[in-house]
Amino acid sequence: MIVYFGGTAYDGVAGTDRQLADRLSAFTPVLYVDPPVSVLTPLRQPQLAGSLRGSTLRKVTPRLWRLCPRVLPGAYRSGMHHLTAALVRRSARQAARRLAATLGDTVSAVVVATHIETLGAVPGARTVYYATDDLVAGAGLIRLPRRRLAAVRDRMIARADEVAVVSPPLRDQFRQRGCEAVLIPNGCAPEAYTGIDDAPWPDDVPRFDRPAVGFAGHINARIDLGLLEAVAGAGHPLLLVGPHDAAYEPERFRALTDRPNVCWTGRKSFAELPAYLGTIRVGLTPYRLDDFNRASFPIKTLDYLAAGRGAVSTDLPATRWLRAFEDGEDLIRSASTVREFVHAVDLELAAEPTPELAGRRRAFAGRHDWTHRARAFARLLNIDPSAEQHTDRQEEPAP
Template identity: 30%
Template sequence: MKQVGPDLICLSHLRWNFVFQRPNHLMSRFAQEKRVYFVEEPVFDDAPPRLETKHVEANLTIVVPHLTTGTDQEASLAQQRRLIGSLVREQDIRQPILWIYTPMSLPIAADVEPSVVVYDCMDELSAFRGAPPALRERERELFSRADLVFTGGQSLYEAKRAQHPSVHAFPSSVDAAHFARAREGVEDPEDQRGVARPRLGFFGVIDERMDLELIARVADERPDFQIVMLGPVVKIDPASLPQRPNIHWLGQKSYKDLPAYLGGWDVAIMPFALNESTRFISPTKTLEYLAAGKPVVSTAIRDVVTPYGERKAVHIADATTFVAAVEAALAEPKEARLAIADEMVSATSWDKTWRSMSKLINEALQTKRSAVVRTEGNVPCSTI
């Protein structure tokens, strides 16, 4: 495979094998044309500091720093910085694209000499539970170093665009062909097979963004509705999950299996709480649900209301109207619904998003190279 442009080092707060989402889609595509090193947050054990590397695709390497248990934050950053430096030397990585998902990782890349710095701001991390107090200051520093800032949605773009001269909105996209398999009558997974109908389904991370009271309320108002919840429980006590005979917590599922679960749902739901942690989210699952051909009901997340609610692709509801919205979704004509869904899904793809991002990166590279040439051309003769 011919290498196109410099290598890419991605610093992520999300683990590659957590939930297959934006970083996975983008890095897999960049790996089609360049070496990609996906650096996760550290894990701690009793061994000396080291790097664990794993090749998951031909050009894609997952890098996990292992630090000694008990290492304090300052020493942890210093050790990661040294480990990343050793990776750059051993792999002969020269002037890579430095792609950052969390500003908190900025110090560990201090010795990397990037050709371009990209901040892919997919969420407002400072609004999440347990966010480090220093995150906002680190983000200001990252804005000062970044050449490009991408945002995971329109509302996040509006919040960030005044903080950097080159901010670009890239709402989460979709692998339409993958989720369209749900329309093909796929076999119901074993742990869902015994669940009665109608089924209301959700997949994704189950954390402080989830409106657990709403889920319980829907289950109580309509005991005949079977609510299927897929995904890891993170940052909240699993004991806080409402337990009802018609709520089914089935755990995390692999990305490849999601269409099979979706295929057995009657309505796909997004029961998000409306709070600081959901103020700027742009749920990837919106388009995935639509690609699967399912009617969708969501709470009033801003980036769902516009454009999906306004285009009648998604039913928008609150706690008092959610059941009625599900009933309306179940009753709506399938042909008209699919026409709207297909129109919205066809407008984007992860391939299109990746190509657009690549174009901006290449333009930034060219601009910086041209600036270097101009600067070198202006060196006084006496210094040559």
């Protein structure tokens, strides 16, 4: 059994941690540990009370369990973060022992993809520290002290049996610190987009009078709003799918979504995403070119290709890495300036959307799917990926 400490809640954004944990559960049972929640959260956020009521350990699929640790208020304040880590380790250790006894299994590995020091949660288990972002560069975004995040990173690098990273810049950064990390980039789920062209048109999206472009994801400080404004300013229909951080450029964002050629749908689930991508011809990855984003590996670029759509991204190292693969250079356009970005969108919109082109995009994405990534990770954990079992995901029972 694997204990996987995720950087995001399992029922949150279906990103790296959830996608990888889901697929690892095809090889071995997985206990997914959410970021901890204060015991006072249900009182402060009544809308979450239902999801936080009842047992903190729940079965998600026949081979995957989710643990929601409870901790004291002020979990990440100076000094308190040590107690928080200890409480999370204890909670995970107790849940893992209980599950292992029920399954007649043992915990073979612990994966840590968060800033909380939990490598030692299960003594004797193989440990892997998985850096899915440059949290030190993103300290301001997650509102934690940069010095503390750097110290935790260095301690986990030193203690882990193996270290994996999500992007080439992180691999280079760790190498400079004397650590040879394994590169396991993000992937995509091509199977989610089967039949996308036959999906019903979403009720909250207008019928565009010309080919549209779109963005799917969180609209926050990581996104270059100027690029979206420029694309809309060029007259292209623009679809925005995802939540907006109310603190990020509220007036500019309101002005953008008030334009007649811009449609903003708000948050949608991963299951709903294919229908929305079916309404566009080109997908955008308009990330700011800062240190945090340069070390990231946006999933959305591969999702667009898996949906058979064109992809235009800012010139991130992850984009260059993908473009270096066979067929990648002419399937993904990248740009460093606003003018180049809009020009790349123009060129991609002008490309005839033939079945052959869509097939090439999907085939490229298929070489980077989550199952490939999970098999590489399983080998890192000394787990045989040939023992794959297919299980259908089931929703958690209502509390």
